[in-house]
Amino acid sequence: MVQWVVATVSVACVLPPAHIFFLSKPPFSPSVNALFDYLTGALASLEQEGFSLNHRARVKSTISSFARWLLEEKGLLQRDPTRGVDLPSQQILAPRRLSEDQRYILRSLVEQAEDRRGAAIFALGYWAGCRVSDVSWLQMAHAHVGPKVGWLHVGYKGGKWRDIDLMNEVRRPLYEYLKASGDAERAYVFPSQRSERLTEEGIHHWFRTLKAGATKDQWELIHDLTFHDLRHDFAHRAREAGWSLEEVAYYLGHVTKKGTPAIQTTVRYTQVSREQVKEKLKFVKG
Numbered sequence: 001m002v003q004w005v006v007a008t009v010s011v012a013c014v015l016p017p018a019h020i021f022f023l024s025k026p027p028f029s030p031s032v033n034a035l036f037d038y039l040t041g042a043l044a045s046l047e048q049e050g051f052s053l054n055h056r057a058r059v060k061s062t063i064s065s066f067a068r069w070l071l072e073e074k075g076l077l078q079r080d081p082t083r084g085v086d087l088p089s090q091q092i093l094a095p096r097r098l099s100e101d102q103r104y105i106l107r108s109l110v111e112q113a114e115d116r117r118g119a120a121i122f123a124l125g126y127w128a129g130c131r132v133s134d135v136s137w138l139q140m141a142h143a144h145v146g147p148k149v150g151w152l153h154v155g156y157k158g159g160k161w162r163d164i165d166l167m168n169e170v171r172r173p174l175y176e177y178l179k180a181s182g183d184a185e186r187a188y189v190f191p192s193q194r195s196e197r198l199t200e201e202g203i204h205h206w207f208r209t210l211k212a213g214a215t216k217d218q219w220e221l222i223h224d225l226t227f228h229d230l231r232h233d234f235a236h237r238a239r240e241a242g243w244s245l246e247e248v249a250y251y252l253g254h255v256t257k258k259g260t261p262a263i264q265t266t267v268r269y270t271q272v273s274r275e276q277v278k279e280k281l282k283f284v285k286g
Contacts, residue, residue, distance in 0.1 A: 040085055050208070052226065057087055096229040097236045105218045106225070109210050117190065118206060120177040125230035127169040129238070129252050132200045132227055133157045138189040145175045160253045203227060235266065 042063075046056050064082040071077040098106075110122045124130040124138075137156035144151050150171035155161035166174070178189070190198040198206075207227045214222060231252070238248050249255065249266040 043085065043087070050223070053087065055204075060085060060087065096225070096232045098225070098229065098233040099221070102221050102225065103233070105214060105222055106210075106230075109213050109218075113210065113213065116173070116177040116180050118210065119173040121190065121203060121206065122210075122230070123170045123173045125227055126234060127167060128152075128164065129231045129234035130154060131157055131231060131253070132203050134253075135190065136198055136200045136203055140184065140186060140189055143174070143178070143189050145171055145178060147175060150174065155253050157253075160255050162250065162253050162255075164251055 043056050043060065046059065060082055064080060067077060067080045067082060071080060106122070106126070110119050113119075121135055124135050125132075133156045134154040138152065138154060142153035144153075145166070150166040151163055152166065153161060153163050174189075178184075186196065188197040190203075192198040192202055204227060211219070211222055211225065235248055235252060238251070239245075243251075245266050252266065254266045
């Protein structure tokens with residue numbers, strides 16, 4: 001019975017509760033203790049595998065929604081088992097600004113991998129500041145990339161669509177990938193072996209695999225980096241290049257419901273860090 005519970009909850013992590021129609025059939029009879037044990041074990045395993053606190057919180061939230069559905073819709077539980085599962089509070093940190101060493105290591109790993117698809121995915125994060133969802137949901141019809149110019153229509157998250165021009169560091173690997181991959185009739189730029197679209201988790205998995213190719217010394221510097229950190233770092237580099245906050249906000253898709261730049265969000269992306277201030281202390285004169 002416990003194995004059935006575990007298997008069912010595993011499915012619930014990737015499917016909306018409303019789609020788990022087979023749970024109403026015998027012999028499914030979950031217990032609060034079984035779900036609690038599964039969740040605590042799953043979260044501990046995810047932590048050991050290096051998944052972020054944010055990811056583990058999403059897993060807990062998904063299983064909580066599943067449990068509420070069992071409780072309210074099916075009457076198969078007496079209470080939500082996730083209420084007894086605690087996660088450490090997350091310190092609110094300044095968005096990541098990569099060091100020169102970290103940038104060099106990541107670029108080197110991408111080059112060494114000799115993977116056209118990986119190079120294009122990395123470039124969209126590092127050189128265009130794209131969200132994971134921007135990359136995952138990028139449609140062929142929205143990728144206007146040629147041998148000399150390129151622009152994209154992106155913005156799946158929140159329906160905040162925008163058109164962005166691409167610098168050569170993005171256009172080139174994306175064009176080479178599209179030219180080599182064939183199948184111009186497919187719906188999405190980045191398909192997977194299992195479906196027509198590489199999922200957000202698929203991109204995170206690719207990034208973890210990329211980092212796994214690092215040497216021991218390199219790993220110490222990049223082990224906790226995420227794909228989203230590439231977006232944060234792009235914002236910092238754009239500001240250093242002289243972009244205004246409004247320009248960075250537009251390019252990253254930081255806009256309000258009225259379509260105006262959401263400067264407050266962009267400011268959070270580009271706020272200074274302790275390391276930046278420490279570096280400039282030596283320039284203070286008496």
